[in-house]
Amino acid sequence: MATAAAASNAMGSVKPAAAQLPALILIRRVDASFAAALRRRFCVLDFFASGEPLPPLPSFLAAAAANGPRAAVVMGGGVARVDAAFLEAVPSLRCVVTTAAGVDSIDLHECARRGVAVANSGRVYSVDVADHAVGLLIDVLRRITASSRFVRRGLWPLQGDYPLGTKLGGKRIGIIGLGNIGSLIANRLEAFGCVIYYNSRMPKDSVSYRFFSSVHDLAAESDVLVVACALNKETRHIVNKDVLEALGKDGIIINVGRGANVDEPELVKALKEGRIAGAGLDVFENEPEVPAELLSMDNVVLTHHVAVLTSESRSDLRDHTIANLEAFFSGNPLLTPVLPQ
Template structure:
């Protein structure tokens, strides 16, 4: 537990917080009502210059709210620029954009989104799979272009029920995806760091073997050194020409160049992608493929989850400044 952090009277009793995330009006108002907000996106300055300027203030920031997804890396250079930081609150469940070892070494607490997003991400994964298999988005474009009348019925898609679905990462999100797809009549297999004693799904310690046994691969694991390009050429070849890949994890979990090649050459049937290697840039080849469904790293976001996330971020900040345990810590409190 950290000790409470008081703010000088000169700041009106509001503790300074770095905001390194674009926010909606509600969150912006909530933050400003409680804290003295130093907003990177309003500053117009380069990141390290912004941090250095904040560090020189009479009451330098002790906490930062940081966007997930890798747009901003909380690494040694970041922490060097603003050494007063004692807490980083990230708005995602993943922490691949934060150097956790460096934060731990410096005594910087880290909080994340916890399980707030898990149900919404699970539904999004199922939605992508249904869309790819039943060709919903492609059929929509077909109708809008007036091709139904001139070219006849759109080609048939494939049913969801009965598919063998291999889930890579059976954590909070992966488990919820499995439960939802069981309701569709799918058979669930999985790969994870170790077998889960609480489930009856068949476990595959090797992802290539999982792919060979599956009709669909859904990527729901964290991104780290072990899972970078966990979907590679060999896995795609094992999945086969009727296989589908769904990625709601991180772009780096999939070798994007090999995925594009497999799609072009008909080595797999389709893909549903919410994340990409170099966001927000999406390879032009993917944009032209009717058997690929694309969304803008939005699986986590609904109106409801955005509201819940705002409440959680503020609660974690208030806990830190009050010397109380964080609600969703990465490190033990």
């Protein structure tokens, strides 16, 4: 324990008394209320508390391992992939809680092999992401952001003609991934008089929406494609050149999944060449990089991976993450297991 305390003190994050609390690796920047809530319960080995420049992850993990941490809190798509090397560096680890819904930055196979449980953020973000998706769609169809630019540039009194928007009602919305988020998007868009189609691994008995086993066929029958699926081997570039072609020149893409669900260079090409009509994108293949060609397009609405970001979801996330950790440390089932204990 002397070594462990020294290591964590060296990281500037643990008061001596905290050494009595169970050790926890934290690889995510958290706000003050989240940090305080963690420190009340755990001896927090905080990667970001070690000061700038950040240490290399392997040396941080090696030092942290000396505390025998049994759990880690990580973020999705952030600084650290939870892979074989990560797990190897901290052999005491038995639980990883990600603050993301997606687990694409966690090697589930390695976790399973080593008996490491994994929990995600469950439905904490689902409502906000669904709302954001609908907001992006209305914005693209009704040109809200484009009109806002037009007004802010002072063009309204000068320019008579302005391209008409497109009605939302009656549009056929093809949702890729009818999980929590996809289902909430469907519910919302039904209230606008849209027709819902979907693609997922399996048809869902609980809904009457038309199911398409092929994303290509879904695109061919839809006015709008909404990407709301997880990112994995099967869904990487699930929207590719052929799918964009099938969607056609009046078609619109909304992406609130992961950037890599869409073949981004092909999307940019299709937009440039007018082979699809517009896009509303919250996620990108190489965040925070956004393809430069998109920045000047009037038919594209770009937000910077903020679909999950509300003050309400932030505090829900804090409570949910701590509830998962407390469940793990008290030997109860995780609230939102991706891999159960």
